Amino acid sequence: xxxxxxxxxxxxxxxxxxxxxxxxxxxxxxxxxxxxxxxxxxxxxxxxxxxxxxxxxxxxxxxxxxxxxxxxxxxxxxxxxxxxxxxxxxxxxxxxxxxxxxxxxxxxx
Amino acid sequence: xxxxxxxxxxxxxxxxxxxxxxxxxxxxxxxxxxxxxxxxxxxxxxxxxxxxxxxxxxxxxxxxxxxxxxxxxxxxxxxxxxxxxxxxxxxxxxxxxxxxxxxxxxxxxxx
Numbered sequence: 179x180x181x182x183x184x185x186x187x188x189x190x191x192x193x194x195x196x197x198x199x200x201x202x203x204x205x206x207x208x209x210x211x212x213x214x215x216x217x218x219x220x221x222x223x224x225x226x227x228x229x230x231x232x233x234x235x236x237x238x239x240x241x242x243x244x245x246x247x248x249x250x251x252x253x254x255x256x257x258x259x260x261x262x263x264x265x266x267x268x269x270x271x272x273x274x275x276x277x278x279x280x281x282x283x284x285x286x287x
Numbered sequence: 288x289x290x291x292x293x294x295x296x297x298x299x300x301x302x303x304x305x306x307x308x309x310x311x312x313x314x315x316x317x318x319x320x321x322x323x324x325x326x327x328x329x330x331x332x333x334x335x336x337x338x339x340x341x342x343x344x345x346x347x348x349x350x351x352x353x354x355x356x357x358x359x360x361x362x363x364x365x366x367x368x369x370x371x372x373x374x375x376x377x378x379x380x381x382x383x384x385x386x387x388x389x390x391x392x393x394x395x396x397x398x
Contacts, residue, residue, distance in 0.1 A: 220392055221330070275387060
């Protein structure tokens with residue numbers, strides 16, 4: 179079957195670093211996306227990993243291990259505006275996207 | 288102007304009514320998708336279309352139908368709305384293998 183798991187909720191302090199994990203099980207895996215979604219708004223693209231390793235983009239980094247079916251999103255120097263849900267999504271087969279249920283991150287002052 | 292637009296943005300309707308949600312895009316993408324989002328369940332795929340002549344069911348297509356009128360337009364219909372179809376609906380587009388671009392969403396309430 180196809181499945182994506184990520185924690186439901188996380189809390190961190192402004193200025194800190196937080197790592198949001200995602201494990202996936204899907205056939206015909208192509209790559210792994212991360213999206214940010216503020217409450218009541220549309221998801222917006224953060225990162226895409228196809229190959230194993232770390233991709234860094236400013237304060238955000240994303241890691242992929244294809245052999246372990248594992249990814250994480252690393253957020254550094256947390257800001258209050260980073261309070262949002264973070265969605266992990268696997269692209270599989272003929273480029274369909276399978277989404278996890280999202281991790282709701284609360285950043286505290 | 289937004290690349291992906293959805294109308295209406297909010298809709299309240301009654302059980303048994305026919306509802307159409309519309310999506311338009313100016314990104315020139317062939318691929319379009321309809322999702323619904325419910326608290327605790329994430330985004331679930333209803334239908335997707337890889338070009339004008341291609342329509343495919345997603346994981347939760349029962350009770351829904353779609354029409355791809357043009358490359359830029361993809362409509363979702365609820366033939367006879369029921370309360371458990373109350374949700375936030377998103378349209379999205381993508382190019383082959385690339386990230387998806389989402390519309391602002393339609394909040395639908397079925398009473």
